[in-house]
Amino acid sequence: LLDTAVTNKADGIITVILDADQATDVLTKAKDAQIPVVTCNTYTTEELQDCWIGTDPVNMGVTQAETALEYLEEINPDHVTACYIQTTLETETQNQQYEAFCETILEKYPDATLIQEECNSDAAVASDKLAALLKSYPDLNVVISQDGYGCPGIANYVESEGLSDELIVIGIDDSEEILNYVTSGALDCTIAQDFYTMGYEAVYYIKDIKEGNPPAFANDSGTIVIKPDGVEEHMALLEERGLL
Numbered sequence: 001l002l003d004t005a006v007t008n009k010a011d012g013i014i015t016v017i018l019d020a021d022q023a024t025d026v027l028t029k030a031k032d033a034q035i036p037v038v039t040c041n042t043y044t045t046e047e048l049q050d051c052w053i054g055t056d057p058v059n060m061g062v063t064q065a066e067t068a069l070e071y072l073e074e075i076n077p078d079h080v081t082a083c084y085i086q087t088t089l090e091t092e093t094q095n096q097q098y099e100a101f102c103e104t105i106l107e108k109y110p111d112a113t114l115i116q117e118e119c120n121s122d123a124a125v126a127s128d129k130l131a132a133l134l135k136s137y138p139d140l141n142v143v144i145s146q147d148g149y150g151c152p153g154i155a156n157y158v159e160s161e162g163l164s165d166e167l168i169v170i171g172i173d174d175s176e177e178i179l180n181y182v183t184s185g186a187l188d189c190t191i192a193q194d195f196y197t198m199g200y201e202a203v204y205y206i207k208d209i210k211e212g213n214p215p216a217f218a219n220d221s222g223t224i225v226i227k228p229d230g231v232e233e234h235m236a237l238l239e240e241r242g243l244l
Contacts, residue, residue, distance in 0.1 A: 011210065020044040024044075038052065038206055039054075051214065052217065053201050055093075055221060055222075056220035057096035061096065064191060065102075067170055068170060080109040080112040081137050082142035083114075083115040083116075083142070084116050087147045101114075121148075121149040122149065123152050127153035140167070141168060142168045148175065151181075152177050152178060152181065155186040155187050169187050169188055170189055171189070171190035172190060173191075174192035182231050190226050192234070193221070197222065
């Protein structure tokens with residue numbers, strides 16, 4: 001599809017690049033053809049594309065940690081044991097998020113136990129991982145989900161086992177299912193990656209590039225922390241954007 005876009009002399013290309021090596025040839029063709037390329041939530045190099053917009057991994061990790069710390073301040077625990085369940089342990093941006101999360105938590109709780117796990121975007125796997133972690137770490141009190149498909153599995157397990165009052169659980173993304181878990185209390189909150197803004201702003205970046213006003217290479221689309229009292233307002237925003 002990218003190759004076809006280049007052949008057809010597209011005015012611009014907005015895409016998601018999961019494998020930079022695989023896309024190198026076609027992005028080089030786009031560059032040679034002077035076709036602006038903007039990627040969303042992924043990036044290659046400044047030689048292969050004009051810019052990218054997405055969730056800044058460090059900012060996301062810090063936001064997750066600061067949100068967890070807000071909840072921890074309410075209970076003032078003697079010890080913090082937190083698990084971070086991401087897509088895969090090889091997902092580099094999520095590893096950057098986890099590192100930023102750990103650094104922020106350890107500033108406040110230097111003796112915290114921090115555990116990194118993966119769920120491979122599978123709700124059942126995420127649920128099983130949480131169950132196993134609770135057996136291995138009976139003092140587990142913070143759960144961070146970093147995968148939109150695994151998050152409902154974690155929330156469902158918390159709800160079915162009646163663990164809402166025992167765990168601080170922070171979800172990811174803003175699907176209707178995940179927002180319903182925030183409302184029910186299975187998730188204390190969820191942190192949305194603003195995918196709509198990524199796509200929306202990317203169009204303007206193409207326009208700016210073509211008009212000779214290129215944006216910065218890296219652009220953070222921000223995050224939205226959604227707590228129970230903010231679910232209704234966020235769902236209204238999604239409806240306004242045509243996403244519900």
